[in-house]
Amino acid sequence: MQVPQHRLPLRDYQKEIVQAFNDPKIDELLLVIARRGAKTTTTFSEGIVPDLVRRVQTAVAVYPTAKMGFRNFWNNIEDDGFKTLDHMPKPLVARQSNSEDDMRMELINGSIFMTLGATNTEALRGANGKNYWFDEFADQPIEAVNVIAPITERNKGKRIYTGTPKIDGINGETMHRMHEAFKADKTGTKYTCYIDATHYMTPDELERTRQGYILRNGNDFKFRQEMLLDWGQASETSYYGQIISQLKTNGGIGIYPYNAAYPVYTAWDLGMSDALAIVFFQYFNGQIRIIDFLETSDFALNSVVPFLKTKPYNYGWHFLPHDSAVRSMNDNVSRLDYLYRNGIMNASTLRREGVSIGIDRVLERLPKVVINIGTTASLVRKLPIYRRKYNPETGDYIGADHKSESHAADAIRYMFTAIHYYFSKKGDFLIENDVQGTSHLDIGERDLETTYYF
Numbered sequence: 001m002q003v004p005q006h007r008l009p010l011r012d013y014q015k016e017i018v019q020a021f022n023d024p025k026i027d028e029l030l031l032v033i034a035r036r037g038a039k040t041t042t043t044f045s046e047g048i049v050p051d052l053v054r055r056v057q058t059a060v061a062v063y064p065t066a067k068m069g070f071r072n073f074w075n076n077i078e079d080d081g082f083k084t085l086d087h088m089p090k091p092l093v094a095r096q097s098n099s100e101d102d103m104r105m106e107l108i109n110g111s112i113f114m115t116l117g118a119t120n121t122e123a124l125r126g127a128n129g130k131n132y133w134f135d136e137f138a139d140q141p142i143e144a145v146n147v148i149a150p151i152t153e154r155n156k157g158k159r160i161y162t163g164t165p166k167i168d169g170i171n172g173e174t175m176h177r178m179h180e181a182f183k184a185d186k187t188g189t190k191y192t193c194y195i196d197a198t199h200y201m202t203p204d205e206l207e208r209t210r211q212g213y214i215l216r217n218g219n220d221f222k223f224r225q226e227m228l229l230d231w232g233q234a235s236e237t238s239y240y241g242q243i244i245s246q247l248k249t250n251g252g253i254g255i256y257p258y259n260a261a262y263p264v265y266t267a268w269d270l271g272m273s274d275a276l277a278i279v280f281f282q283y284f285n286g287q288i289r290i291i292d293f294l295e296t297s298d299f300a301l302n303s304v305v306p307f308l309k310t311k312p313y314n315y316g317w318h319f320l321p322h323d324s325a326v327r328s329m330n331d332n333v334s335r336l337d338y339l340y341r342n343g344i345m346n347a348s349t350l351r352r353e354g355v356s357i358g359i360d361r362v363l364e365r366l367p368k369v370v371i372n373i374g375t376t377a378s379l380v381r382k383l384p385i386y387r388r389k390y391n392p393e394t395g396d397y398i399g400a401d402h403k404s405e406s407h408a409a410d411a412i413r414y415m416f417t418a419i420h421y422y423f424s425k426k427g428d429f430l431i432e433n434d435v436q437g438t439s440h441l442d443i444g445e446r447d448l449e450t451t452y453y454f
Contacts, residue, residue: 013195014042020191021047021160027152030137030175030182030192031162035226037195039162040073043133045087047160052111053092057130057157059113060148064139066117070100073135074115088113118144130157137161138169165231167241173381176231197227239359239409241384243366253380256372258291259284263316263429266308267415269407270324270335276304277407279379279415280313283427288369288419293379295407301335305342316429318347319418321410350417358413365416382408 010018013033020026033039048059063069076084088105095106103115116123118140124132124147132148134140145159152159166172182192197206206227213223224230247253258264262284269277280292294307308315324335339347371380386409422430 010042010046011038011200013193013199014038014046017042017191017193018046021051021158023191025188026191027158027189028182028191029158029160030178030190031160031195032165032175032179032193032229033162033195034164034197034199034229036079037197037200040076040084040135041078041087043135043160043162044084048113048131048133049088051131052088052107052113053109056110057155058111058127059131060124060127060129060133061113061115062118062124062132062134062140062144063115064118064136066100066103066115066120068136069115069117070103074098074103121147124148125151128155130155131160132157133160133162135162137163138166138172138175139163140171142171142174164226165229166225167231167245167384170385172384194229196229201227237387238384239386239388240362240366241387243363244380244384246367247369247371252367252369253371253373255374256289256291256370257374258282258313258372259289260312260314262427264291264311264313265316265415265418265429266318267411267418268318268320268324269410269414270321275407277411278304279411280311281415283419283423283429286426288365288427290369290371290376290379290415292372293376293408293411295378295382295411301338301342305339305344308344315346317418317422318344319414319422320347320349321414322349322352324349350414351421353417355413358417361416361420362409362413365419366412379408379412383412 017029017031020029031039031043033042044061048061051057052059061069061073063073073084078084085105088107092107092109093105094108095104097104105113107113114127116127118124118134121144124144128151129148130152132152134145149159151157161175161178163175165176167176169175179192179194182190197209201209209227210220210223213220244253259282262282264280264282267279267281275297277295278293279290280294282289282291292311292313294304296304318339320336320339336347336349339345373380386406424430
């Protein structure tokens with residue numbers, strides 16, 4: 001069987017990608033290519049399709065969700081009206097199913113091509129593919145790659161990752177690390193490229209595109225991310241993405257370990273189902289230093305307390321959210337009382353205040369902290385993901401979008417609440433503010449601020 005040549009001459013970078021795809025030594029390709037740079041067309045028509053025809057196999061396109069795969073790829077129509085799936089010549093297709101729950105194409109030679117969502121990792125494993133293509137990679141959980149890596153290695157296939165930088169995507173930092181690692185690879189088994197829109201658009205075209213982004217979004221953040229491939233650019237919906245990027249640039253995130261000459265304080269976010277996040281910080285000589293971070297949903301307070309005691313820290317105080325004084329429905333003991341009963345007496349609840357007040361406080365003070373990266377990697381990764389929730393019916397943002405990253409963001413918010421009320425500008429702990437007196441509050445369940453996740 002023969003596959004027709006590409007309808008348009010390949011750009012130089014496309015030729016290089018095709019060569020890498022056909023190199024049997026290369027088992028991973030990361031294609032960082034701007035919007036309208038033909039990354040989808042190149043991967044599918046010049047890589048996946050010819051390989052399906054040459055040898056019988058299963059190839060899988062993976063999107064963050066099956067719905068996105070159905071909308072963005074399976075039914076995609078390109079700029080000139082050509083349907084992306086039609087890069088596979090129809091005479092070579094024996095059967096094809098076209099629903100969101102079943103996107104599958106069977107060729108007359110027995111090869112299979114399918115599209116799946118990364119949310120169903122068991123389906124990824126069951127496909128037993130040779131080549132897996134992860135599109136919109138920055139928005140995919142890395143666990144999806146962990147699931148299929150042994151499969152592609154056993155089947156002597158490839159893993160292809162495509163997308164644009166998205167530092168506040170759930171996988172944005174990993175994508176960046178992979179790009180740098182692939183560039184430095186000496187084994188000949190990795191390939192990456194970095195093709196921004198200047199490779200195929202004129203300056204006038206770029207400026208018109210930029211102005212369009214500004215008109216729609218009020219700024220050019222997304223333009224710099226999607227068209228210029230700015231690795232440090234957070235989306236306009238991220239509360240703290242820009243701040244974290246700036247801290248990385250100016251050295252605020254680095255080696256800032258525990259200073260044994262000063263006490264350590266903690267700020268907690270507590271949820272149901274044993275979920276919690278704890279920020280460990282020091283405040284001295286006017287400098288706030290985040291030295292450690294714990295987030296878990298795997299163990300309860302009866303394990304957290306011994307864990308705290310294993311740390312080499314001299315604890316000054318532990319700050320818990322205001323609803324920690326509410327008694328548990330399981331044993332009628334509040335989280336705060338549980339700490340007291342287990343020897344942690346230097347703990348109290350914070351006063352209740354609106355989430356937006358706390359976010360404003362974080363926005364003001366987070367740019368001035370330093371963060372010890374060695375013990376806070378997950379915190380640094382999750383803060384940029386915390387974003388505003390968008391209401392598509394009104395076109396407005398309606399406060400924070402509460403997802404799993406909210407635990408880390410809430411713990412940071414509580415840290416700055418504690419600093420605001422109970423520390424001097426130099427970092428002295430104002431014990432005379434009587435934090436102990438705020439511990440026992442009369443709070444009803446309906447008044448709780450914390451959002452819980454199961």
